[in-house]
Amino acid sequence: xxxLMFVRPVSVRSLPEGTQPVVSLKGVTKRFGxxxxxxxxxxxxxxxRIKALLGENGAGKSTMMSMLAGRYCPDEGHIEVDGKPVRxxxxxxxxxxxxxxxxxxxxxxxxxxxxxxxxxxQEGTFFINPREMKKRVGELAEAYGxxxxxxxxxxxLSMGERQLVEILKLLYRESRILIFDExxxxxxxEETNKLFEALWRMTEQGKSIIFISxxxxxxxxxxxxxxxxxxxxxxxxxxxxxITSKSELASRMVGKxxxxxxxxKTVEISEPVLEIRHLTGLGLTDINFRVRKGEIVAVVGVAxxxxxxLVEAVTGLCKPPANTxxxxxxxxxxxxxxxxxxxxxxxxxxxxxxLATLRNQNMVDNLLLTTRKGFSNGPWLNKKRAEKDxxxxxxxxxxxxxxxxxxxxxxxxxxxxxxxxxRELYREPRFIVAEQPTQGLDVSATEExxxxxxxxxxxxxxxxxxxxxxxxxxxxxxxxxxxxxRILGMLPTSEEATSGKIGPLMAGVTD
Amino acid sequence: MPLTxxxxxxxxxxxxxxxxxxxxxxxxxxxxxxxxxxGKDALHGLYVLWxxxxxxxxxxxxxxxxxxxxxxxxxxVAVAFRMQIWNIGxxxxxxxxxxxxxxxxxxxxxxxxxxxxxxxxxxxxLLGGIWAFIPAFLKLKLRVNEIISTLMLNYIxxxxxxxxxxxxxxxxxxxxxxxxxxxxxxxxxxTIGDSRVHWGLLFCLIVGVGLWxxxxxxxxxxxxxxxxxxxxxxxxAKIRYGMLVMFVMFxxxxxxxxxxxxxxxxxxxxxxxxxxxxxxxxxxxVAWLARLEPxxxxxxxxxxxxxxxxxxxxxxxxxxxAAFGVIMEGIxxxxxxxxxxxxxxxxxxKHSS
Numbered sequence: 001x002x003x004l005m006f007v008r009p010v011s012v013r014s015l016p017e018g019t020q021p022v023v024s025l026k027g028v029t030k031r032f033g034x035x036x037x038x039x040x041x042x043x044x045x046x047x048x049r050i051k052a053l054l055g056e057n058g059a060g061k062s063t064m065m066s067m068l069a070g071r072y073c074p075d076e077g078h079i080e081v082d083g084k085p086v087r088x089x090x091x092x093x094x095x096x097x098x099x100x101x102x103x104x105x106x107x108x109x110x111x112x113x114x115x116x117x118x119x120x121x122q123e124g125t126f127f128i129n130p131r132e133m134k135k136r137v138g139e140l141a142e143a144y145g146x147x148x149x150x151x152x153x154x155x156x157l158s159m160g161e162r163q164l165v166e167i168l169k170l171l172y173r174e175s176r177i178l179i180f181d182e183x184x185x186x187x188x189x190e191e192t193n194k195l196f197e198a199l200w201r202m203t204e205q206g207k208s209i210i211f212i213s214x215x216x217x218x219x220x221x222x223x224x225x226x227x228x229x230x231x232x233x234x235x236x237x238x239x240x241x242x243i244t245s246k247s248e249l250a251s252r253m254v255g256k257x258x259x260x261x262x263x264x265k266t267v268e269i270s271e272p273v274l275e276i277r278h279l280t281g282l283g284l285t286d287i288n289f290r291v292r293k294g295e296i297v298a299v300v301g302v303a304x305x306x307x308x309x310l311v312e313a314v315t316g317l318c319k320p321p322a323n324t325x326x327x328x329x330x331x332x333x334x335x336x337x338x339x340x341x342x343x344x345x346x347x348x349x350x351x352x353x354x355l356a357t358l359r360n361q362n363m364v365d366n367l368l369l370t371t372r373k374g375f376s377n378g379p380w381l382n383k384k385r386a387e388k389d390x391x392x393x394x395x396x397x398x399x400x401x402x403x404x405x406x407x408x409x410x411x412x413x414x415x416x417x418x419x420x421x422x423r424e425l426y427r428e429p430r431f432i433v434a435e436q437p438t439q440g441l442d443v444s445a446t447e448e449x450x451x452x453x454x455x456x457x458x459x460x461x462x463x464x465x466x467x468x469x470x471x472x473x474x475x476x477x478x479x480x481x482x483x484x485x486r487i488l489g490m491l492p493t494s495e496e497a498t499s500g501k502i503g504p505l506m507a508g509v510t511d
Numbered sequence: 512m513p514l515t516x517x518x519x520x521x522x523x524x525x526x527x528x529x530x531x532x533x534x535x536x537x538x539x540x541x542x543x544x545x546x547x548x549x550g551k552d553a554l555h556g557l558y559v560l561w562x563x564x565x566x567x568x569x570x571x572x573x574x575x576x577x578x579x580x581x582x583x584x585x586x587x588v589a590v591a592f593r594m595q596i597w598n599i600g601x602x603x604x605x606x607x608x609x610x611x612x613x614x615x616x617x618x619x620x621x622x623x624x625x626x627x628x629x630x631x632x633x634x635x636x637l638l639g640g641i642w643a644f645i646p647a648f649l650k651l652k653l654r655v656n657e658i659i660s661t662l663m664l665n666y667i668x669x670x671x672x673x674x675x676x677x678x679x680x681x682x683x684x685x686x687x688x689x690x691x692x693x694x695x696x697x698x699x700x701x702t703i704g705d706s707r708v709h710w711g712l713l714f715c716l717i718v719g720v721g722l723w724x725x726x727x728x729x730x731x732x733x734x735x736x737x738x739x740x741x742x743x744x745x746x747x748a749k750i751r752y753g754m755l756v757m758f759v760m761f762x763x764x765x766x767x768x769x770x771x772x773x774x775x776x777x778x779x780x781x782x783x784x785x786x787x788x789x790x791x792x793x794x795x796x797v798a799w800l801a802r803l804e805p806x807x808x809x810x811x812x813x814x815x816x817x818x819x820x821x822x823x824x825x826x827x828x829x830x831x832x833a834a835f836g837v838i839m840e841g842i843x844x845x846x847x848x849x850x851x852x853x854x855x856x857x858x859x860x861k862h863s864s
Contacts, residue, residue, distance in 0.1 A: 317746055339749075347747065355747050358740050369737055369748045372730055381730045 013224055015046060020083060022047045022208050023068065023099065023177055027077035030063050037063040039232045040077060045177060050199060050209040052219040054253055055229035059442075061212050064229070065179050068210075069101045070094030100175035102166045104182050108154045115150040118168045140171055145201045147194075159302075160191030167198070178202070179210045184218060185439075185467075188302045189503045196222050216249050228252055253443065262450050262474055269294040269477075272329065273345075273431035273461040274314065279324040282309040284485045287324075289478075291461040293430065296453070298464040298472035301482035301506055307435075307465050310482070314463065315347040315433050328430060341373035346429040348420055350436040350465075356420045357408040364390045364404050367423050374427075393422040414445035421452055432462045438471060450475060473499055481505035514858045526854045527802060534846035541842050542835075551829055563824025564817035570824070572707045576778065577816035578809075579711045580605070580770040584794035585812055586722055587766030589803040591643075593726070594739045594759050600646065600661030601767040602791025603668030604639040608768025609775040610672060611638035613691055613782040616698035617680065624697040631698060632772055639768020640761040642668060647760035651753050657760075669787055676782055690783035700777035709777040715809075718766070723805040735759060767791060793819075796844045815840065 021044035030038040038060045045051055055061045066072045068079065070088035078085045081097045088094045108117050115137040119128065137150040141164075148164045157165070163183060170178050180199075184192045199209050199222065213219050219226055220240050226249070228235040235252060243249055272290045279287040284306050291297045299307055312318035313325055316336050325332040327345055339345065349355045357366050364383065367390045368375060375382045390404045397418045399411070408416060417437065424432070434453060438446040453462060453475060466472050472479050473493055480487045481502055488505045491498040504510075523529075542560075543553035563570055584601045591598035611634035619627055646660035673689070682692040700709045726732040738745040738755050745752040770790065775782055797815055801807030822836035 315747075316749075317743070341749075349747065354741075355743060358737055358744065360740075361737075365733070365737070368733060369744075372733060372748075376730045379729045379731065381728060381733055383728070 013049070015049070015224075019046050021045055021080075022082060024080040024083075025064070025068075025077065026080060026085075028064070028067060028074040028079065029076040030060075030067060030072060031075050032063075036232050038067070038074075041229075041234050042077075043227060043234060043237075045208050045210060047176070047208050048203045048206050049224040050203055050211055050222055052223035052226045053210060053212045053229065054216070054219055054226055054249070059229040060232040061229055062181070063232075065101065065181065065210070065212065068094065068099055068177075069179060070099070095173055095175065098174065098176035099179070100170035100173060100177070101179040102163065102170065102181065102183060104185060106162050106166055108162060108165060110153075110155040112154060113150065114148060114152050114154065114157075114165050114168070117154060117165055118150075118172050122172065137168060137172070141168060144171060144198065144205065146198055158191070159186040160188070160194060163187070163191075163195065164198070167202075171202075176206070177208045177210065179212070181212050183211070184213065184215065188506055189469075192218070220249065262447065262454065264454055264475070267294040267457045273327065274463060275326040275329075276314075277324055277326070279313065279320055281321050281324075282313055282318055284309050284313070287487055289480055289487065289490060291431070291463050293459075293461045294457050295477040296457065296462040296464050296475050298466055298476035298479045299482055299487075300466060300469060300472050300479055300502060302467075305482045306485035307482055309485070311347075311349075311433060311435055311465055315345070315349075341371060342427045343430055344427070345431045345433070346370070346424040346427050348424055348432065348434040348437055350439065352413070352416050352420055353409060357416065359409040360407055362405045362407055363394065363399075363419065366408055366419065367393065367426070370423060371427060389426070393419075393426060397422040414441045417441060417445065417449065421449060425452065425456060428459060429456070430460045432456060432460050433465070434462060435465045436467060437464070438466075438468065446471075469499070469502055472502075483508045514860060516856050517859050519855055519857055523854050523857075530847060530850035530853060531800065534843050534850055537846050538839055538842040542839055545835070545838070546829075546831075549831070551831075556825060556829055556831075559825050559828050560821040562821075563828075564821030569707075570817075570820055573820040574813060574817035575708050575712065577819055578813040579709075579715055580774045580790045581794055581797055581812035581816055582715050582809055583718065583770035583773065584767045584790050585797040585801070585808045586719065586805060587763040587770075588794045589798040589801070589805070589808060590722065590726075590735075590766070591759055591763040592798055593803055594735050594755065595741070596647070596650075596756055596759060596763075597658045598643060598646075598661050598760060598763050599658055599795065600643060600664050600668075600764070600791070601770075601794045602787065602789065603661070603665035604642045604764040604767035605771040605774075605791045606665075606668040606672045606787060607642040607764075608635035608639040608771030609782055609786055610675060610771075611635040611768060612698075612772035612775050613675075613680065613694075616694045616776070617691065620695040620698065622697055624699075627695075627697040628700065628776070631776060632769060635768040635772030636765035637768075639771065640765035643760040643764025643767070644757060647757045651756060665791070669784075672782070672787070673784055676784060680782065682781075688783075691781045694776065694780045698776060699780055700773065702777075709773075711773040711777050714769075714773065718769070719805050719809060722766075726805075731755075731758075767794070793840065796840055799844060800847055815843075 023045045025041050025043045027040045027042055028038055029036070029040050041064060053061050053064070063072065067074055070091040070093050073088070079088070080086065086097055088097070109120065112120070115133045118137045119133055134150045141148050141150065146164050146168065148161055148168070154162060154165065167178065183195060187195060199211070203209055211219070211222060220243060223240050226238045226240055228238070230253065270293045272292045274291040276287050276289055287310065289297065299310065301307055309318065313320035314327070320332060322333070323331060327335040353359050358369060364386050368381065368386055372381060375386045387404055393399070394402050394404065399415050399418050399422065411419065432453070437453065438449050441449065450471070453464070456462065464472065464476060476493055479491045479493060479498065479502065481489045481491070483506065488508070488510055489501065491501055539557060543557055546556040547553040564574060565571060584605055587604070588598055588601050612631040615631045615634045616627065619630065622630070642664060643661070646655070646657045646664065649655035649660050650657045676689040676691060680691045682690055684692070700711050702709045703712070726736065734750045735755055737748060738750055738752055742752050745755070771786070775786060779786060793815055797808060797811045801811040818839060819836055822839065825831050825835065826833060
């Protein structure tokens with residue numbers, strides 16, 4: 001478990017009698033064509049409280065928040081601000097009403113300073129005084145206890161600090177309701193704790209927070225109330241203090257009991273499928289480790305500490321120095337010159353739509369992308385057989401919609417990942433590189449991916465690159481922690497102490 | 512009632528056809544307005560255009576003749592576009608194909624047709640292909656943008672053609688006109704029966720079907736289309752992207768070269784500067800209108816060829832500037848491109864609360 005050091009100041013904050021909601025959704029319904037994204041949702045948001053919004057992928061969280069942020073109009077029902085019905089026709093209206101959103105992908109100008117970004121589009125006059133700008137933003141940051149230098153350039157900031165800038169932007173526009181879309185996805189555990197403290201302080205000054213997350217432990221630790229969305233409907237609102245276990249919360253989210261801890265049976269470990277010896281270069285420093293058949297080695301670390309370079313060097317997207325990388329006991333160059341389409345290495349990349357699939361092609365063509373040599377007959381391609389096998393895989397992996405003519409971009413994130421996994425496992429790999437295999441997936445899809453990867457150990461060794469510590473702890477035999485291009489520790493998950501050691505190593509603390 | 516733009520859940524099934532017809536209508540409307548602006552009778556003008564394009568057998572034959580080189584050039588352009596390689600140089604590759612064919616016909620004037628014609632086609636494909644290969648090579652080795660280099664090579668190709676017909680290949684009996692001697696019978700593609708249409712039409716059919724089958728049924732064709740998603744995806748799928756870029760450009764140039772060969776051999780029967788009427792550029796319009804599909808390309812090239820013939824007729828009958836045809840082509844392309852927005856989005860009335 002990723003350990004949260006954040007301890008809430010008061011375990012439960014009770015809502016004072018007679019508090020009026022600052023924003024309410026009243027029977028809001030939204031359709032996209034035939035799809036019912038939100039169905040008569042009624043929900044209140046109170047000042048000074050943190051409301052967590054929990055739900056699977058496609059449960060309708062984003063649609064709901066987009067209506068609050070003014071990007072969509074509800075088909076039925078309405079939104080009330082301070083008890084008065086409002087109609088947002090654009091995000092400007094929502095901002096004017098005091099509703100602001102921090103998106104997953106930050107919208108900041110990298111080459112400008114913090115103060116400039118905060119004031120961008122808000123200058124008021126044509127001429128602006130840089131000193132005055134800095135002062136105003138500095139005072140604002142101080143008022144909310146956000147630790148950031150208004151003169152710093154965005155490009156020099158960490159992800160956590162950039163997020164603070166996004167928050168400052170909203171505070172400067174005097175937003176009263178701040179919506180966060182999976183804010184912790186890009187943060188280290190320490191940064192997450194800092195964010196939580198900042199959120200808490202903001203609520204003490206009367207701001208309302210809506211917090212969208214997949215991570216159950218965060219939601220339990222932070223929220224004053226938890227709203228659960230399931231298939232577009234509000235499943236219920238809970239008091240976090242009444243929750244006894246994470247699996248209970250998870251089961252309410254997906255509607256069936258989900259075991260978030262998978263059963264990892266031991267598999268016989270044999271010959272190495274990946275060996276890295278003294279790899280220096282590409283931003284990496286002296287990397288040494290190996291992955292053997294039957295085991296999973298997880299590489300964890302804050303994004304941008306060399307995981308990308310490591311993956312590219314191993315999978316052939318980048319060329320490593322000679323005699324550093326050995327795949328299936330062959331030097332890198334020889335392996336890639338001679339590798340076959342099956343019983344070899346396969347790569348499940350983080351970028352499913354941009355790298356792993358052809359976004360405008362159907363499922364058959366997407367199956368053929370890496371398996372085409374298995375369907376070749378001289379120069380010809382046996383598409384009939386490919387169609388048959390695609391259909392089989394769609395059934396076996398329950399990929400929806402179950403049509404072979406569906407285009408890659410029409411699939412949801414979870415189904416697309418299942419399709420990639422189905423294709424790559426079809427190749428009977430001996431060595432798998434899986435990069436963030438469950439990022440953005442809901443609990444049931446995550447569970448399925450995990451089980452597929454664990455099953456794959458019978459025939460292959462797996463290098464798992466992940467930002468999700470729980471995933472690493474659940475699946476891996478060893479966890480390598482990366483920091484600034486180095487591997488700071490190789491920790492066996494069989495040891496109890498491992499989970500506690502990861503956090504400090506990710507931050508570069510080795511003592 | 513105000514309208515909002517909404518993303519479609521599924522692509523519009525008949526959208527492409529509707530948009531194309533809409534664009535055609537819009538283009539005709541603008542043309543009519545332009546005619547009226549010139550003080551001509553707009554309806555009569557459009558009638559003359561119709562007559563000139565489809566009104567009689569002579570017009571239809573003319574359209575078909577012009578459609579042949581357009582089709583071949585356009586196939587070439589489309590193959591490269593499929594892979595997102597922007598070959599704007601069909602015009603130059605067309606010229607090189609004509610040069611290659613002429614070279615063979617001047618070198619071996621007395622060979623029988625069954626040997627000479629294949630020789631001419633081969634050389635046309637080779638030279639056209641090499642002309643397109645240069646930008647591919649530059650793109651891969653020096654990262655030169657192929658849009659710029661293919662476009663520049665067009666001018667060089669035309670100057671090369673001029674150099675040849677004004678110089679070494681000039682017919683001594685041409686009274687100083689820049690043209691080569693007329694081809695021998697063996698170097699001329701014969702016409703089909705009594706019509707004006709030549710056997711190049713059949714050649715087009717074979718090439719079109721061949722290319723369609725290549726893209727659809729072969730591994731190389733699949734790899735080519737897959738690479739259209741970008742070099743990174745190609746690398747992920749272990750496709751040899753560099754090799755494919757060179758191959759596809761060679762193929763693309765070769766097809767344009769064939770167009771040049773057919774045009775010189777069957778229509779002009781010699782090489783002369785009037786060969787270059789911009790088929791290579793119109794081919795880009797055709798390829799986009801047809802959304803890069805071979806069958807659609809056949810229709811689109813016939814349509815644009817008919818438009819050209821029709822406008823020529825209008826020019827004669829109504830004393831209209833030659834630029835009129837170019838204007839119409841441009842309007843159609845722009846409208847279709849703009850209209851493609853509606854394949855992904857639709858307009859809906861805003862619900863009032």
